[in-house]
Amino acid sequence: MATDNLPDLNQIHIVESLFLACQISNSGPITAFPEQIDAFTSPAVSLIPMIDLDQNKVNFDIRVQVAAIDAEGQILQVDGAFRIFISFHVVNLPELVYFNEQLNQKIPIPHLTNALVGVAYSTARGMIMSKVADTVLAGLSLPLRSNRRLMEESQPLDVEGNVVSSKETEAPTAPQKEKAPTSKKA
Numbered sequence: 001m002a003t004d005n006l007p008d009l010n011q012i013h014i015v016e017s018l019f020l021a022c023q024i025s026n027s028g029p030i031t032a033f034p035e036q037i038d039a040f041t042s043p044a045v046s047l048i049p050m051i052d053l054d055q056n057k058v059n060f061d062i063r064v065q066v067a068a069i070d071a072e073g074q075i076l077q078v079d080g081a082f083r084i085f086i087s088f089h090v091v092n093l094p095e096l097v098y099f100n101e102q103l104n105q106k107i108p109i110p111h112l113t114n115a116l117v118g119v120a121y122s123t124a125r126g127m128i129m130s131k132v133a134d135t136v137l138a139g140l141s142l143p144l145r146s147n148r149r150l151m152e153e154s155q156p157l158d159v160e161g162n163v164v165s166s167k168e169t170e171a172p173t174a175p176q177k178e179k180a181p182t183s184k185k186a
Contacts, residue, residue, distance in 0.1 A: 007112045011091035015057070017123055019131065021083035026136050028077030034138045037068040041075065043142055046154045047121060051108060056093040058108060060086045060120040064128065066140065080137050082128055086120045117147040 026032055043066040050059045061083070068078040090096065090112070097106045108116070125142040132140050 005096055005109060005111075007090070007096055007109075007115055008092065009115065012115070013089045013091075014086065014119070014123065015089045016085065016087040017127065018085055019082065019127065020061075020085050021081065022131055023081045024078075024132065024135050024137055025080070026078050032068065032070075032076050032078045032136060034136055036070055037076065037078065037136070037139070038071040039069045040137075040140055041067045041069060044153075045121075045142070045145070045150060047117065047124075047150050048154055049108070049113065049116065049120075051093075051097065051106065053093065053097065053106065056090055058088045058090055058093070058112075058116055060084075060088075060116070062086065062120060062124045064124070064142065066137075066142075068137065078136055080128075080132065080140065082124075082131070084124045084127055086123055088116055088119075113151075114147050117150055121145065121147075121150055 043064050046061075046063040048061045050061065051057075052059065062085075064080070064082045064084075066080050068076045070076055093108075096109050096112045098109060099105070100107045107113075121142075129141055132138060
């Protein structure tokens, strides 16, 4: 297994980063304004890596959903849903993958995965902040998260690239309470 190799960061380049979807909804019976928003729910984040050995690329499909909260702690009918594609060209990618028997496929070594997950999430954070700057979601900033947490919370994709709902992959669970605000508006 090639997991002892450390990636040379000079051999890694972001070659593409773009929004595949950006939806900001203000669908309440009364239009909300930015000054009515006090915080945001803890965002649901799905960060799915995809490897393309033929082109030496590691791509990420990043999906984020978040809602606004007013000063009384009530979730408003103001939310955002974003889908971002980020592609890295890794010059020496064949040297930085190994065959994972449990997954029955080649995957990047942990050092490379950690580096790319962190850069992909950070890039997505900046892209979303720029996109919402002049909207009702102005001030939204995704929280810092560890790479481990990002990968653990990410949802699997089906063959068409759609997020597979937990209903399709897990046994049903009791409904969850609404999330408490975790990020204050900047």
